[in-house]
Amino acid sequence: NEQSPSVNGKTDPDDNDRVLQEIIVEGLSRKSRKEVPYRFLYDDRGSELYESITKLEEYYPFRAEIDLLDQFVEDITNHIPDGSLVVELGCGSALKTAHLLNALVARHGRCRFVGIDVSESFLDEARCNLMLLVEGHLTVDLVSADYIEGLRQVRAKYPNDSLCVVWLGSGVGNFSQKDAIYFFEDVSNAVKSRCRLFLCTDMWKKDEILRSAYHDKQGVTEAFIRNGMSHALRILGHEPATAEELSSVYEVEINQQLKQVEMYLRFPQGFAVPKHGIHIRPGERVLMEISRKFTRESIHKMTENAGFHLQSAWHNQIYGCQMLLDEY
Numbered sequence: 245n246e247q248s249p250s251v252n253g254k255t256d257p258d259d260n261d262r263v264l265q266e267i268i269v270e271g272l273s274r275k276s277r278k279e280v281p282y283r284f285l286y287d288d289r290g291s292e293l294y295e296s297i298t299k300l301e302e303y304y305p306f307r308a309e310i311d312l313l314d315q316f317v318e319d320i321t322n323h324i325p326d327g328s329l330v331v332e333l334g335c336g337s338a339l340k341t342a343h344l345l346n347a348l349v350a351r352h353g354r355c356r357f358v359g360i361d362v363s364e365s366f367l368d369e370a371r372c373n374l375m376l377l378v379e380g381h382l383t384v385d386l387v388s389a390d391y392i393e394g395l396r397q398v399r400a401k402y403p404n405d406s407l408c409v410v411w412l413g414s415g416v417g418n419f420s421q422k423d424a425i426y427f428f429e430d431v432s433n434a435v436k437s438r439c440r441l442f443l444c445t446d447m448w449k450k451d452e453i454l455r456s457a458y459h460d461k462q463g464v465t466e467a468f469i470r471n472g473m474s475h476a477l478r479i480l481g482h483e484p485a486t487a488e489e490l491s492s493v494y495e496v497e498i499n500q501q502l503k504q505v506e507m508y509l510r511f512p513q514g515f516a517v518p519k520h521g522i523h524i525r526p527g528e529r530v531l532m533e534i535s536r537k538f539t540r541e542s543i544h545k546m547t548e549n550a551g552f553h554l555q556s557a558w559h560n561q562i563y564g565c566q567m568l569l570d571e572y
């Protein structure tokens with residue numbers, strides 16, 4: 245599951261709302277390149293819509309990752325030494341992970357797993373799924389926190405363990421280039437050392453495939469993006485104006501230079517949220533999400549500052565998983 249917009253789960257709800265409003269206002273009151281951070285896509289409705297996206301015929305990344313894990317799981321487990329603590333970022337309901345953990349238990353006779361997710365209900369599901377689906381000696385620990393805070397807690401609890409941090413789902417694709425570089429530095433600082441990183445990413449590919457994956461015929465992705473805007477407007481107290489009522493046009497652009505899919509809402513008539521100083525001009529568009537696609541070189545560039553280097557990689561035509569090692 246995605247990082248939540250909640251700040252750290254401990255703040256007063258009013259303070260939390262204020263922080264969220266400030267984040268949205270900052271993005272929407274810029275003179276140009278207005279945006280709403282992608283995390284606002286995931287309210288309850290957004291999470292349901294994302295689940296529907298993963299079942300769409302055009303949306304290949306979800307299935308491609310399962311195929312890749314299926315195909316290479318034996319070799320992947322070769323790179324996770326016996327005794328490692330497997331820590332998953334955004335474990336969700338852990339269905340994909342169960343496959344990897346089964347292979348690890350089969351290989352080493354045991355496995356220790358920590359799932360990190362902001363959603364407590366996902367963590368409950370994860371515990372049930374892992375009990376049902378993994379046969380053999382698996383110990384499960386679950387941490388409800390955002391990724392970096394979760395990793396800090398894991399490191400504090402298991403100071404001497406060698407970690408294998410698993411990040412499935414190509415979530416890093418939704419980070420900007422800069423944010424991704426900072427993120428891996430934060431990961432490295434949180435785990436301190438003795439860490440492997442098993443990172444799954446979508447690879448750069450032909451325009452047509454990307455375009456149809458993010459602009460599906462049934463309009464599910466479009467609804468997902470619109471819902472993100474409605475969610476942001478709701479947080480600003482700008483109701484009942486939903487993104488639908490504001491008559492917006494969904495646009496997908498493939499940015500060749502940055503190797504990313506960009507998802508926008510254009511507002512032919514514009515709109516204003518006066519109490520927050522927001523004015524969207526007629527015809528102006530708002531960036532709602534990017535989905536970056538990678539090459540081996542760009543993965544290296546993104547993680548090298550944090551001290552990770554590529555140990556092994558598995559690719560099929562469209563998707564990639566890589567095992568990276570920090571320097572120790």
Ligand code: AVI
Pocket residue numbers: 297305413414415416417418458465468533534535536
């Ligand atoms: C979660 N994330 C990796 C998805 C992606 O492909 O970037 C989110 C998504 N946005 C539109 N469709 C799927």
